[in-house]
Each structure stands twice: as structure tokens, then as C-alpha cells.
Amino acid sequence: EADIYQTPRYLVIGTGKKITLECSQTMGHDKMYWYQQDPGMELHLIHYSYGVNSTEKGDLSSESTVSRIRTEHFPLTLESARPSHTSQYLCASSARGGSYGYTFGSGTRLTVV
Amino acid sequence: AQKVTQAQTEISVVEKEDVTLDCVYETRDTTYYLFWYKQPPSGELVFLIRRNSFDEQNEISGRYSWNFQKSTSSFNFTITASQVVDSAVYFCALSEDQGGSEKLVFGKGMKLTVNP
Numbered sequence: 001e002a003d004i005y006q007t008p009r010y011l012v013i014g015t016g017k018k019i020t021l022e023c024s025q026t027m028g029h030d031k032m033y034w035y036q037q038d039p040g041m042e043l044h045l046i047h048y049s050y051g052v053n054s055t056e057k058g059d060l061s062s063e064s065t066v067s068r069i070r071t072e073h074f075p076l077t078l079e080s081a082r083p084s085h086t087s088q089y090l091c092a093s094s095a096r097g098g099s100y101g102y103t104f105g106s107g108t109r110l111t112v113v
Numbered sequence: 114a115q116k117v118t119q120a121q122t123e124i125s126v127v128e129k130e131d132v133t134l135d136c137v138y139e140t141r142d143t144t145y146y147l148f149w150y151k152q153p154p155s156g157e158l159v160f161l162i163r164r165n166s167f168d169e170q171n172e173i174s175g176r177y178s179w180n181f182q183k184s185t186s187s188f189n190f191t192i193t194a195s196q197v198v199d200s201a202v203y204f205c206a207l208s209e210d211q212g213g214s215e216k217l218v219f220g221k222g223m224k225l226t227v228n229p
Contacts, residue, residue: 033216041122041202041222048216088156098208098217099146104158 003027006091006105013081013112021076021108023091031097032074034058034066035090037107043090049074081112115140117207119220126195127228134190134223136205142166147181147188148206148217158204164188195227 004025013019025032034047045058049068063085064078074093078085088109092102116139126132138147149161162172164181172179176193192199205220 041224043204043219043222045216090156090158092158098215101146101148101160101163101206101208102158102217103160104150107156109156 004091004093004103004105006089006108008108009106010109011111013110015082015112017081019078019081019110021089021091021110023074023076023105024072025074025093025103025105026072027093027095027103028071029093029095029103030071031094032068033092033094033102034064034074034076035092036060036062037088037090039087047076081110083112086110086112115145115207115209115218117205117218117220119203119205119223121223122221123224123226125226125228128197129194130227131191131193132195132225132227134192134203134205134225136188136190136220138186138188138205138207140186140207140209142209144209146208148208149179149188149190150204150206150219152202152204152222154201161190192225195225197227197229200225200227 007022030051032049035043036046044060046062047066049055055066064076088107090107091105094102118137145166147164150158152158178191180189202222202224204222206217208215208217
């Protein structure tokens with residue numbers, strides 16, 4: 001049973017549309033992360049948060065933005081989707097940071113046409 | 114800087130073969146943690162194992178075993194008698210102990226295909 005939920009599971013959307021990918025966790029974890037996974041499999045950290053009102057950019061530059069108004073919720077927004085944004089987006093959370101590993105959601109497969 | 118190298122990008126085996134997934138890491142810290150995750154076709158990353166830098170004891174869990182060798186900075190993963198359900202992408206990851214602010218560094222992943 002998943003403790004971290006991502007919706008939608010799949011999304012096909014037209015260029016220029018604004019979209020928000022949802023991520024929620026029920027474990028009370030302070031730390032949350034967004035990864036972008038390209039078709040070549042590699043995982044790229046694009047955003048992370050260590051708590052409410054805390055957000056940081058990750059190692060890969062991304063045109064997306066995130067917010068952390070509640071501990072359990074960490075949505076990712078693309079203001080104007082482009083075909084280059086087509087990817088899988090994975091959300092993760094952790095109680096104590098990387099040393100204890102992350103719990104991952106099922107991911108959102110985004111296709112921008 | 115931390116770095117994780119999975120030199121193999123893709124392996125294909127026939128069911129019941131043994132297969133070893135290699136992972137080599139770089140870190141300057143003496144306290145660190147190593148992980149393996151599995152990503153089946155459904156997409157989510159599933160945690161398999163966590164090992165700290167002070168515990169070099171090898172571990173076996175059913176058909177899975179892990180060989181941690183600090184001398185060669187390697188943390189290899191072996192699947193014995195592979196099954197079709199083992200087909201997935203496998204990621205090795207490293208985290209240094211920085212008091213809770215550390216992040217996981219992932220290797221590029223290795224796609225395993227087990228054919229019937």
C-alpha cells in the first residue's frame with residue numbers, strides 16, 4: 001500500500017497548457033523531492049524541500065516550479081508545457097534525508113504534444 | 114563530490130541464469146550509505162537494500178545477494194536463478210551522512226531483461 005501518491009498517473013497535454021502534478025504523502029515526512037526521468041533512464045533531481053515554506057532547485061535546471069504549503073503536499077507546476085517537458089516525473093519523501101533512503105511515488109508520465 | 118557508476122547500461126539473460134549488477138562509488142566521507150532500488154515497468158522505484166559504510170558483511174535475501182567491498186568501493190548486486198519478474202531497471206545510490214540534509218546520488222541505472 002503506497003504512502004506517497006502521485007496524480008495523474010498518465011497525462012497527455014497540448015503545448016502551452018499549464019499543468020500541475022500532484023504529490024502527497026501520509027507519512028509526515030519533512031523532506032520531499034521531485035525527479036525527472038528521461039527515456040534513457042537517468043534520474044535528475046529538479047526540486048526538493050526540507051519542510052513547509054522551504055523549496056530548493058535541484059541539480060538539473062527545470063522550468064517547473066514547486067510549492068510546499070503543507071507538510072504532506074508538494075505539487076509541481078509547469079506554466080507552459082512544451083514537448084521537451086515530456087518525461088516521467090517521480091516524487092519522493094524521506095523522514096531523515098538521504099541516509100535513510102527515499103520512498104517513491106508511482107510517477108506521472110507526461111507527454112506534451 | 115559523490116559519484117555512483119553503473120558501467121553496465123543493459124543486460125539480457127535467460128531465465129534461471131545468475132546475473133550480477135555492478136556498482137562503483139566515490140566519496141570522501143568515512144560515513145556513508147549505499148542503496149539499491151528496483152524500477153519495474155510500472156514505474157515506481159522500490160527500495161531493496163540499505164547498507165552503511167561500517168558494515169561490510171555481505172547480505173543474502175532469498176535470490177538476492179549484495180557484496181560490499183570498501184577496498185574497491187563497490188557494492189554489487191547478484192540475482193541468483195533469475196526470473197522474468199526480475200526484469201526492471203536497477204539503480205545504485207549513495208548518500209553521505211550530513212546530519213539530515215544529504216541527498217541521494219543515483220547511478221544511471223541498469224536495465225535487466227530476463228527472457229523466458
